[in-house]
């Protein structure tokens with residue numbers, strides 16, 4: 478009675494008081510290739526997928542685990558207190574057990590498109606994820622459409638890992654294991670060209686080269702290079718949990734502009750966004766505004782986001798929004814339509830030609846609106862990336878999680894971080910709790926985008942910079958789930974200034 482009275486009074490006194498949003502992590506049944514399957518999701522009490530807080534307010538979430546197993550959810554791209562980052566064993570002692578819940582509350586410092594996803598073992602493969610969109614006032618006046626690409630397999634993540642790394646069960650490190658400082662460094666195991674060809678099969682590689690050169694355009698420069706694109710053969714590619722035969726169909730208004738919020742929520746696939754007949758303006762990447770870039774095709778690596786404005790033609794119609802997997806014909810997508818009865822209701826699951834590998838063509842054209850904050854003191858950090866496809870070993874500075882020596886910075890220092898990828902595969906590298914500015918690609922200085930996830934191509938170097946303003950232990954890892962699972966993770970330890 479007394480509590481009810483207090484609550485009523487607090488509600489009456491206005492907007493300064495709001496209850497936390499309960500987000501439920503649970504499984505759902507969906508149809509993929511005509512079969513019923515159980516996949517994860519994260520929903521609000523009204524069934525809405527994801528969380529849409531308003532800029533300038535609080536992130537205030539009670540996360541409830543209704544899965545049959547433990548989970549922990551990471552707020553991908555958010556600047557937040559370290560202990561709320563959602564990494565069991567590093568920023569919180571334990572994952573959340575089935576039936577349990579945990580409260581996460583902090584002041585939002587950003588706007589834009591982010592992502593929430595399981596950071597527990599290989600659970601992300603079961604699509605335990607949702608959009609996390611911080612809306613500003615202008616967003617409330619414009620239609621917002623989330624387009625999340627996902628990859629799906631009828632195999633369990635453990636089966637997939639077992640096939641990639643046959644001795645995985647004995648050697649795979651639990652991702653929630655607390656890291657220990659390594660004292661022995663492993664020998665360098667870069668994959669050479671011959672091993673690479675043996676792995677892929679010379680025949681399929683030749684096919685791929687041919688198809689890629691057919692589709693060569695400004696992005697085709699890397700076609701024909703010997704590199705590994707897709708470790709995992711997936712059974713389907715989904716958009717917002719829909720397979721191409723039954724895509725999501727969203728009503729839009731002719732003549733109006735829609736903000737598309739693309740999120741690569743896959744576990745092992747990099748995508749090409751394809752807007753089809755629509756013309757787009759890329760206005761933000763990883764939540765951060767850029768100088769607008771016009772186009773119909775944009776690159777979207779694992780863990781990245783891309784906000785694209787499209788104006789629906791005055792004549793109306795039905796418009797597919799596609800995501801095609803690099804190195805494959807496979808694609809997924811959804812439909813925007815102005816029609817009560819859309820002219821068509823499905824998406825071709827195979828494109829006419831194989832998509833080329835992602836490259837640096839877009840990245841070199843992206844320019845952030847913000848200048849980089851400066852600091853008196855600077856620290857240079859190097860991350861050497863090596864890999865061995867045959868043994869499925871992926872390392873940062875010759876180390877494998879949890880046997881890692883963390884990288885160090887002091888609070889307030891300008892951190893210059895160089896990724897030196899000596900492997901034959903591209904790695905989408907993600908730093909928790911920070912936004913960094915891309916300042917150099919293969920030695921070419923750029924006023925690049927602000928990001929939290931950067932795709933580092935084979936045999937190349939990327940340098941990013943940021944001020945280490947936020948103390949704590951911040952995960953730094955490849956977002957290819959099976960590379961993470963094989964230990965391609967470390968962390969940045971930012972020590973407080975006082």
Ligand SMILES: [Cu+2]
Nearest residue numbers: 904955957960
């Ligand atoms: Cu990787």
